[in-house]
Structure formats: structure tokens, C-alpha cells
Amino acid sequence: MKVNLQYNTKESLLALYNKPLLELVFEAATIHREFHDSREVQMASLLSIKTGGCAEDCGYCPQAARYHTDVEAQKLMTVESVLEQARNAKENGSSRLCMGAAWREVRDNRDFDNVVEMVQGVNDLGMEVCCTLGMMNENQAERLKKAGLFAYNHNLDTSKDYYDDVISTRDYEDRLDTIENARKAGISVCSGGIIGMGEAIEDRIGLLMSYVEMKTPPESIPINALVAVEGTPMEDQKPIEQWEMIRMVATTRIAFPMSVVRLSAGRTMMNMEGQALCFMAGASSIFAGDKLLTTPNPDYNEDMEMFKILGLTPKAAFSDGEQPVTEPDPILIERKRKEAERAQKLTEARAKIKDDSFQPRKVTVAE
Numbered sequence: 001m002k003v004n005l006q007y008n009t010k011e012s013l014l015a016l017y018n019k020p021l022l023e024l025v026f027e028a029a030t031i032h033r034e035f036h037d038s039r040e041v042q043m044a045s046l047l048s049i050k051t052g053g054c055a056e057d058c059g060y061c062p063q064a065a066r067y068h069t070d071v072e073a074q075k076l077m078t079v080e081s082v083l084e085q086a087r088n089a090k091e092n093g094s095s096r097l098c099m100g101a102a103w104r105e106v107r108d109n110r111d112f113d114n115v116v117e118m119v120q121g122v123n124d125l126g127m128e129v130c131c132t133l134g135m136m137n138e139n140q141a142e143r144l145k146k147a148g149l150f151a152y153n154h155n156l157d158t159s160k161d162y163y164d165d166v167i168s169t170r171d172y173e174d175r176l177d178t179i180e181n182a183r184k185a186g187i188s189v190c191s192g193g194i195i196g197m198g199e200a201i202e203d204r205i206g207l208l209m210s211y212v213e214m215k216t217p218p219e220s221i222p223i224n225a226l227v228a229v230e231g232t233p234m235e236d237q238k239p240i241e242q243w244e245m246i247r248m249v250a251t252t253r254i255a256f257p258m259s260v261v262r263l264s265a266g267r268t269m270m271n272m273e274g275q276a277l278c279f280m281a282g283a284s285s286i287f288a289g290d291k292l293l294t295t296p297n298p299d300y301n302e303d304m305e306m307f308k309i310l311g312l313t314p315k316a317a318f319s320d321g322e323q324p325v326t327e328p329d330p331i332l333i334e335r336k337r338k339e340a341e342r343a344q345k346l347t348e349a350r351a352k353i354k355d356d357s358f359q360p361r362k363v364t365v366a367e
């Protein structure tokens with residue numbers, strides 16, 4: 001049951017969201033136990049592989065170049081440093097790595113080749129690999145799938161009605177197209193939203209309705225609370241109450257019984273009791289590590305302590321789907337061949353210069 005047919009209209013979902021809190025949590029917990037192991041919570045790591053300088057204008061995002069925030073634009077990380085971070089994340093218990101690049105869209109260039117190589121490398125480590133790289137076309141999705149990409153994240157953020165109050169540089173349809181491209185390539189979809197951006201409760205329901213209306217809803221639905229960052233248009237938004245996160249998590253759990261609901265940004269604004277109710281209500285993933293792209297997140301030891309107190313265990317990779325097989329990438333192979341050829345020629349040229357028998361041409365300089 002991918003969509004709960006009892007709650008597949010705006011009215012029924014709204015009534016569900018507004019139920020007395022403990023009844024809502026109980027209903028969500030019951031459904032959660034039917035479809036998932038309630039003691040398992042996945043630890044995922046989110047790594048910003050290309051930070052800042054983004055051309056988009058998402059009103060919540062400190063990485064948009066147009067806002068005056070502390071985030072400095074950086075180049076794409078190297079493949080080696082990403083793999084090193086992935087190994088560290090795995091050692092610390094993460095079974096999924098989400099790599100985020102502050103791009104409007106994927107471009108077919110050297111940077112994308114490098115991302116393909118990162119995906120191959122992380123998949124080879126036995127971790128679920130997720131990417132969030134902005135808009136992408138069908139060919140790019142195919143290439144990522146063959147590299148071993150497990151999931152593609154592309155959040156709808158909010159309802160179609162409220163979307164224009166948040167972003168103006170691309171529209172809702174663009175987002176739906178990218179999700180569809182991931183789907184066509186056979187990549188599992190991760191897509192969710194942010195609450196606390198000044199939206200009405202109806203917009204939270206509207207977001208969920210967008211997923212109800214899809215042929216296949218996302219396998220993974222992250223629920224974020226806005227972390228208001230100075231310098232962004234949303235800097236003055238008041239933090240939401242944790243009860244609202246619990247309601248949103250529980251409603252999502254009930255509406256999409258088989259999806260993984262991820263308790264994502266905003267955990268620093270919640271206490272352990274609030275997070276415990278989210279786990280009770282069906283959240284089965286958190287992001288581990290003290291940074292979520294560029295905003296703060298509870299540190300690793302704090303989360304381990306919470307797992308101990310609540311009796312939770314980290315979920316293994318590929319519990320919700322098979323590990324993709326990495327196939328050779330012809331573009332990457334050709335690029336490496338050319339690079340090796342150039343390096344070889346350079347080595348030979350250097351060796352010649354050092355060779356005593358090599359006689360450089362005599363050059364006569366006119367007076």
C-alpha cells in the first residue's frame with residue numbers, strides 16, 4: 001500500500017493532520033509497525049560537495065548567491081576527499097550518503113563526470129548513495145543510475161499554491177519533471193518539504209497531495225523544519241513548535257505507509273522527547289553529523305546517546321531496496337584514457353630534457 005486510500009483527498013488529510021495529537025501519533029505508530037521495523041532508524045550523512053554560489057533564489061537557502069549570508073562559494077570537492085568523508089561516515093554508522101551540490105541544474109561537464117565517479121566510489125563502499133544536484137534530464141539520470149545511484153533527492157518544498165512565495169527562478173513543473181526523470185531511469189525518489197516558511201496548514205497538506213497524485217509516491221520523504229538563516233528572505237521566520245513536526249511526520253507516515261519518512265533539518269530546535277515522538281510516529285531516518293549542508297545539526301555523540309536511551313538501532317544499507325550495480329561509464333573511461341595519454345607524453349618530454357644525449361636545437365637570436 002504505497003498511498004493510504006483512506007486519506008487520499010485534501011479534506012481527509014487535513015482532518016487527519018488536525019486529529020488530537022496522541023490519537024494521530026497512535027495511528028501513525030500502528031501503521032509504522034505494520035510496514036517497518038519500529039526499532040530501526042537509518043543514519044544518513046549529508047555532504048555538501050559543492051557549496052554556495054547558486055543562481056536560484058530559494059527563500060530559505062543560505063547558498064543562493066544573491067543573499068548576504070556567511071556561506072562562501074566553493075569549488076566541487078575532489079573525488080578523493082568525498083570518498084574519504086564517505087568512509088568516515090560509514091565508520092560512524094551511516095549507511096547512506098547524500099551528496100548535495102548547490103547547482104541550478106546538472107551540466108554535462110567535467111564536474112558532472114566527477115560526480116559520476118563519486119557515485120561509483122561510494123556505491124562500491126556498500127553505502128546507499130543519494131544525490132541532490134538540482135534539475136536533471138533523462139540522460140543524466142540514466143548515467144547516474146548506471147554509476148550506482150540509489151536515490152535522487154529533489155524536494156517539492158511546499159504546496160503548488162505557496163511555491164511562488166518561496167522560489168521564483170524555476171517552477172513547480174520543473175521539479176516534477178526532474179522527479180519523473182529519476183523515476184524513468186529506475187532511481188528511487190527522495191522528495192519532501194520544509195515547514196515553518198510562513199505557509200498555511202493547507203499548504204503542508206497540499207505538499208502531501210502532490211505526492212498522493214503521483215503515479216508512484218516517493219520512496220523517501222524528508223520532513224524539514226525551516227532553520228532561518230540571517231541574510232535570507234526568511235531570516236525573521238519564528239521557529240515552529242516541535243508539535244508541528246510531530247504532526248507532519250505522523251500525517252506523512254499514515255498517508256504513505258511504505259515510504260521512509262526522514263526527520264531532517266531542524267532537529268536542533270527539538271528536544272529528545274519531541275524526537276522520540278517523531279520516531280514513535282514513524283520517522284525512520286535522521287541525518288547524522290554536526291552539519292546539514294551549511295546549517296547546524298546535533299552532533300554524532302548526542303545522537304548515539306539518544307539511540308541508546310530510546311533503544312533504537314541504526315538501520316543497515318539497502319534494507320529498502322537492492323544495491324544498484326555499478327556499470328563502467330564510457331565518458332569517464334575515455335576522459336581517463338586521454339588524461340593518462342597526456343601524462344605519459346609529459347613524462348616522456350621531461351625525461352628527454354634530462355637525458356644527456358638529447359641535443360636541443362641551437363637558437364640564434366638576432367642582435
Ligand code: SF4
Binds near residue numbers: 063134
Ligand atoms: S536550495 Fe538548492 S537550488 Fe535552491 S538556492 Fe539553495 S542550493 Fe540553490
